[in-house]
Structure formats: C-alpha cells, structure tokens
Amino acid sequence: MITRRNFLTTAAVGTASVAALAACGTGASTTSGGATGSAENPITLNYTWWGNDDRATRTRKAIELFESKNKDIKIAGNFTDFGGYWPKRATEAAGGGLPDVMQFDLSYLRDYGQRNQLLDLGTVKINTDAFEKSLLPSGQIKGKTYGIPTSTNVxxxxxxxxxxxxxxxxxxxxxxxxxxxxxxxxxxxxxxxxxxxxxxxxxxxxxxxxxxxxxxxxxxxxxxxxxxxxxxxxxxxxxxxxxxxxxxxxxxxxxxxxxxxxxxxxxxxxxxxxxxxxxxxxxxxxxxxxxxxxxxxxxxxxxxxxxxFKPSMMMSASAKTKNKEAAARFIDFMVNDPEVGQIFKTSRGVPASKTQRDGTTFEGTDKLVVDYEKSIEKFIKDAxxxxxxxxxxxxxxxxxxxxxxxxxxxxxxxxxxxxxxxxxxxxxxxx
CATH class of the missing domain: 3.40.190.10 (Periplasmic binding protein-like II)
Incomplete structure (x- = not known):
C-alpha cells in the first residue's frame, strides 16, 4: 500500500499517472438523464466552496484548467467563508436545491449523507487508486461514499x-x-x-x-x-x-x-x-x-x-444533480490532477492523492508544511x-x-x- 508517511520521505514523480490523467476527460459528457454536453453547448455545473481570497484565486485557476481540458463542461463557481457556508447549504437542502458539486467538511458529512442529500460517489467514475485505503472510509457511511478527500492536515x-x-x-x-x-x-x-x-x-x-x-x-x-x-x-x-x-x-x-x-x-x-x-x-x-x-x-x-491526519476537506455532489457523470469528472479532476496539486500546493492541506502529490513541487512555505508533518509522523495515530x-x-x-x-x-x-x-x-x- 502507498502510505502517506512513505510520501513524506520520497520525492518520486508518477509520470505515467500524470500522463494518464492529463489525457482523460476530453470527450462529450453524458448525464444520467441522457443529455449530452458539447463544446458548442456545454453542461453547466454549480460548484461552491469556502475559504478566503487566496483559496478563491487558486480555485478559479483550477476551474479554468478543468474547463480548458473539458470543453463540454462549464463550472459556475462561488464561495463564502466557513461560518456562512453551512447556513446556506442548510437552506438549499431544505428547498431541495444543493449545488451540483460542493466542497464538504467531515463535520457535516453524516448529516447530509444519512438524509440521502448527497450522491453516492461509488456509483460514478472517480479514480481512488492513488489514495491510501485507510483514508477513504472517512468519506463513507454505511458502505456508501459521500465524500472524496482532497487533502489532509494536522x-x-x-x-x-x-x-x-x-x-x-x-x-x-x-x-x-x-x-x-x-x-x-x-x-x-x-x-x-x-x-x-x-x-x-x-x-x-x-x-x-x-x-x-x-x-x-x-x-x-x-x-x-x-x-x-x-x-x-x-x-x-x-x-x-x-x-x-x-x-x-x-x-x-x-x-x-x-x-x-x-x-x-x-x-x-x-x-x-x-x-x-x-x-x-x-x-x-x-x-x-x-x-x-x-x-x-x-x-x-x-x-x-x-x-x-484529518481530511482537511472533501468533494461531494448533490444527490439531485442532473449531471452525475459530469460532476464525477470534475471531482476526479480536482482530487487527482497533478496540475491542480501544483495550483493549491498545501493551501488545502497535503494532497491526499499520491498522483497529485507526486505532480506537485513543494518549496518554501509549502515545504514547511510537508516538513512539519514529517517531523511529527511518529506521533500520528489513527484518526x-x-x-x-x-x-x-x-x-x-x-x-x-x-x-x-x-x-x-x-x-x-x-x-x-x-x-x-x-x-x-x-x-x-x-x-
């Protein structure tokens, strides 16, 4: 098993995985309802996240990168601070209108997942091969996957x-x-x-x-x-x-x-x-x-x-999204693409996907975060x-x-x- 701790002591680059991911997601998107997006008539996904201006800037860069590689999908993004984020989600959930894709927190996952308001991501195509297996259950409830970790923190x-x-x-x-x-x-x-x-x-x-x-x-x-x-x-x-x-x-x-x-x-x-x-x-x-x-x-x-190690944040999707496959492609991109890792560095935490970690150069302050986690790894216990x-x-x-x-x-x-x-x-x- 590829462990996070092994990552902290290696700087290998997974070039094969980088090439494979860079090549995916270029075709038309077919939703569960049968609609198909194209470069001329793209599907629009609503995506929301929390954070400050720095995270907003990085997220918009990642969205632009995704759209450049997926001409058939457009992302309508918006953000707020953490305190204002969850009241908005609660209001949307009560009205049946959660965004297609959401940045999600472990603290709220069970609330929304057990109420069947989140999409079971195990039913769509998201590559989790590069994740440490012990980390994935943090996004699972009763055998269903409602969140994919973007990164972890301490x-x-x-x-x-x-x-x-x-x-x-x-x-x-x-x-x-x-x-x-x-x-x-x-x-x-x-x-x-x-x-x-x-x-x-x-x-x-x-x-x-x-x-x-x-x-x-x-x-x-x-x-x-x-x-x-x-x-x-x-x-x-x-x-x-x-x-x-x-x-x-x-x-x-x-x-x-x-x-x-x-x-x-x-x-x-x-x-x-x-x-x-x-x-x-x-x-x-x-x-x-x-x-x-x-x-x-x-x-x-x-x-x-x-x-x-705690998932610093997750990617989730609404159970009512009309564009499940497009949402899955966007989530897969945000958690696995090496260039996305390079955009965020450690601002979301250390990337959870080895593919993304290996495609990211950690220098300066980002290296400080990685070095800190390496320094305390002997004290880390199960989450x-x-x-x-x-x-x-x-x-x-x-x-x-x-x-x-x-x-x-x-x-x-x-x-x-x-x-x-x-x-x-x-x-x-x-x-």
Missing part, C-alpha cells in the same frame, strides 16, 4: 518568528506542556504592550479539545453515538486557560470579533495560533509576513501528542471515527459557548452545563 501551533525576535523572545521548539505554552503566551502578551497578544483562547476550538482528549486516552464519542467524555473533562479543559482570560496573553473576544473576517493571527495582532497546518498560505496572504513556522501542539503526555449526526451543530455550539465564556457571560460551570445540555438534547433528537 493540528499545529503557528508562530511568526519576526514578531518573536522583535520582542526578544526565543523561538519555541514545540516540546512544551500546557503550562509552558501558557507561560509563553503570557510572556508575549507582557512584552507586546497592548499591540501584540500571545494568541487566541485555544480551549474554544473543538478539534484542539479533541486532541487533548486523545492525549488523555479519552474518546470524544462512543460507538453508539453518545459523548465519550464527562462534564469534569470539559471543565478541566476550559480551566486550562482560565488564568489567562482577560490578560494580554489572550486577545479578547471583542477585539477578535472586530478583526473578522480575518483571524487575529492573520491580522498581525497575535504572535501564535493553534489550528490546522493547511492554513499557511491563507495566513501568509492575510498577514503579509515573510515567514511563518509550525511546531507541535502542547501536551502533558510526552509521547502522546494526540495528533492525527477518530466519523463524527456523529449533528456534529456540525455541536462544534458550532462549542465555539459559541466558549465565546460566551470569554465574554464573561457565563462561568466555567455554567458553560459546561449549557454545552452538555445542547449536546445531550441533540443526541436524543438524532437517536
């Missing part, structure tokens, strides 16, 4: 070395406990004189909480779709940064909101950010920084960082099971309740009780 701590140098603070190596990371944030905040904060409150990010749970050998969810952690676990987690809230170590929720849609890190107001490693290109574009670096997340368990139905709502409520905590609208006990009530009610509704 959690990390971003930092700006120039900002740290300006404060006379040594660069971190990532071998830190939570207490040590908090001390680092406090030092940055103290020396930043109100212009630079240590970071954002990382305890408000669900996936970082998930990493912490894994560091403590606690499952986020049970096999029967219940919560795998207790109120005491969540209380301990939200207490991790309790002493930092309201200090220069962490940017205030109010200030962070004022900077939206840019992140505090991308706005050059914080020196660090805990998030997925595929945000490198976006952060560089937003901040204008010459260089950003990545180190592992903190952990109180020396040999267990709780890290895993968690696909999230439960309603997880997207749980993740959003986690962020909202954590925000209320930072606004001091609730106590930690109150925040824990509020989130658990929402979670348990949602689980009952979907039981």
């Amino acid at each position: 959690f990390a701590v971003y930092y700006d070395p120039a900002k740290l140098a300006s404060l006379g603070i040594a660069e971190p190596d990532g071998s830190w406990t939570y207490a040590e990371y908090n001390e680092f944030l406090s030092e940055v905040g103290a020396k930043g004189n109100g212009a630079l904060f240590g970071g954002t409150d990382y305890t408000g990010v669900w996936w970082m909480f998930n990493v912490w749970l894994r560091q403590n050998n606690i499952a986020a969810f049970t096999e029967d779709g219940k919560l795998g952690f207790s109120k005491d676990d969540l209380k301990k987690w939200w207490n991790t940064t309790a002493s930092l809230r309201g200090t220069p170590a962490l940017i205030s929720e109010e200030r962070a909101t004022q900077l939206a849609p840019k992140s505090p890190f991308g706005s050059n107001v914080t020196a660090t950010e805990v998030t997925w490693d595929n945000f490198m290109a976006g952060y560089l574009a937003d901040s204008g920084a010459k260089e950003l670096k990545l180190v592992p997340v903190p952990s109180d368990a020396k040999d267990n960082l709780g890290l895993f 968690p099971e696909p999230p439960i139905v309603g997880f997207g709502t749980l993740e959003a409520s986690f962020k909202r309740v954590a925000s209320d905590l930072n606004y001091k609208k609730v106590t930690i006990d109150g925040a824990v009780d509020a989130w658990f009530k929402e979670a348990e009610d949602l689980i009952k509704q979907n039981a």
Whole structure:
C-alpha cells in the first residue's frame, strides 16, 4: 500500500499517472438523464466552496484548467467563508436545491449523507487508486461514499518568528506542556504592550479539545453515538486557560470579533495560533509576513501528542444533480490532477492523492508544511471515527459557548452545563 508517511520521505514523480490523467476527460459528457454536453453547448455545473481570497484565486485557476481540458463542461463557481457556508447549504437542502458539486467538511458529512442529500460517489467514475485505503472510509457511511478527500492536515501551533525576535523572545521548539505554552503566551502578551497578544483562547476550538482528549486516552464519542467524555473533562479543559482570560496573553473576544473576517493571527495582532497546518498560505496572504513556522501542539503526555491526519476537506455532489457523470469528472479532476496539486500546493492541506502529490513541487512555505508533518509522523495515530449526526451543530455550539465564556457571560460551570445540555438534547433528537 502507498502510505502517506512513505510520501513524506520520497520525492518520486508518477509520470505515467500524470500522463494518464492529463489525457482523460476530453470527450462529450453524458448525464444520467441522457443529455449530452458539447463544446458548442456545454453542461453547466454549480460548484461552491469556502475559504478566503487566496483559496478563491487558486480555485478559479483550477476551474479554468478543468474547463480548458473539458470543453463540454462549464463550472459556475462561488464561495463564502466557513461560518456562512453551512447556513446556506442548510437552506438549499431544505428547498431541495444543493449545488451540483460542493466542497464538504467531515463535520457535516453524516448529516447530509444519512438524509440521502448527497450522491453516492461509488456509483460514478472517480479514480481512488492513488489514495491510501485507510483514508477513504472517512468519506463513507454505511458502505456508501459521500465524500472524496482532497487533502489532509494536522493540528499545529503557528508562530511568526519576526514578531518573536522583535520582542526578544526565543523561538519555541514545540516540546512544551500546557503550562509552558501558557507561560509563553503570557510572556508575549507582557512584552507586546497592548499591540501584540500571545494568541487566541485555544480551549474554544473543538478539534484542539479533541486532541487533548486523545492525549488523555479519552474518546470524544462512543460507538453508539453518545459523548465519550464527562462534564469534569470539559471543565478541566476550559480551566486550562482560565488564568489567562482577560490578560494580554489572550486577545479578547471583542477585539477578535472586530478583526473578522480575518483571524487575529492573520491580522498581525497575535504572535501564535493553534489550528490546522493547511492554513499557511491563507495566513501568509492575510498577514503579509515573510515567514511563518509550525511546531507541535502542547501536551502533558510526552509521547502522546494526540495528533492525527484529518481530511482537511472533501468533494461531494448533490444527490439531485442532473449531471452525475459530469460532476464525477470534475471531482476526479480536482482530487487527482497533478496540475491542480501544483495550483493549491498545501493551501488545502497535503494532497491526499499520491498522483497529485507526486505532480506537485513543494518549496518554501509549502515545504514547511510537508516538513512539519514529517517531523511529527511518529506521533500520528489513527484518526477518530466519523463524527456523529449533528456534529456540525455541536462544534458550532462549542465555539459559541466558549465565546460566551470569554465574554464573561457565563462561568466555567455554567458553560459546561449549557454545552452538555445542547449536546445531550441533540443526541436524543438524532437517536
């Protein structure tokens, strides 16, 4: 089996696969309904994705490339930020009008897939030979494939070395406990004189909480779709940064909101950010920084960082699309074509398809992402099971309740009780 870890230690180029993919997709497109597209009368597919301006620019380049090789298909594309993306999809799904092809997130896949709103991609032609087999089940529900990963990513701590140098603070190596990371944030905040904060409150990010749970050998969810952690676990987690809230170590929720849609890190107001490693290109574009670096997340368990490869995003199609084969050809192109990999580099994460990875040259900041993943590969463990139905709502409520905590609208006990009530009610509704 071709594994992702083998990729991280090789630079071989799959020229045969490149040639094969470049040659495909040039004929007329026949839909399941019998209509045929042609260069004179092309089929139009609606495609939507989330991201910032950098991703939009790259995506439009990929669309232009696809259209140049597939004269019988036109792509009508649009995008929004992640926060606005899912309410739009929910409205469309309620009205029966999801776009033909969509960028999709693991958090929402089960919700839409189990409601038969997504096309089973196993019924159309999409080449998955170049994917690590252990990764494909992340897009599968009860034997049906509803999402194909475009790429994968890992959690990390971003930092700006120039900002740290300006404060006379040594660069971190990532071998830190939570207490040590908090001390680092406090030092940055103290020396930043109100212009630079240590970071954002990382305890408000669900996936970082998930990493912490894994560091403590606690499952986020049970096999029967219940919560795998207790109120005491969540209380301990939200207490991790309790002493930092309201200090220069962490940017205030109010200030962070004022900077939206840019992140505090991308706005050059914080020196660090805990998030997925595929945000490198976006952060560089937003901040204008010459260089950003990545180190592992903190952990109180020396040999267990709780890290895993997660599909950074997937490609899915509407179950009601009238152009199934054309949609499949577009998805296949976006996840496999080597030139698409060259366009996105690591901005979507490290390409999931070996064909796309081998056709991509990783240099500069993109190489930093690949090198980071290589540096932590020994700590990588199996990814968690696909999230439960309603997880997207749980993740959003986690962020909202954590925000209320930072606004001091609730106590930690109150925040824990509020989130658990929402979670348990949602689980009952979907039981």
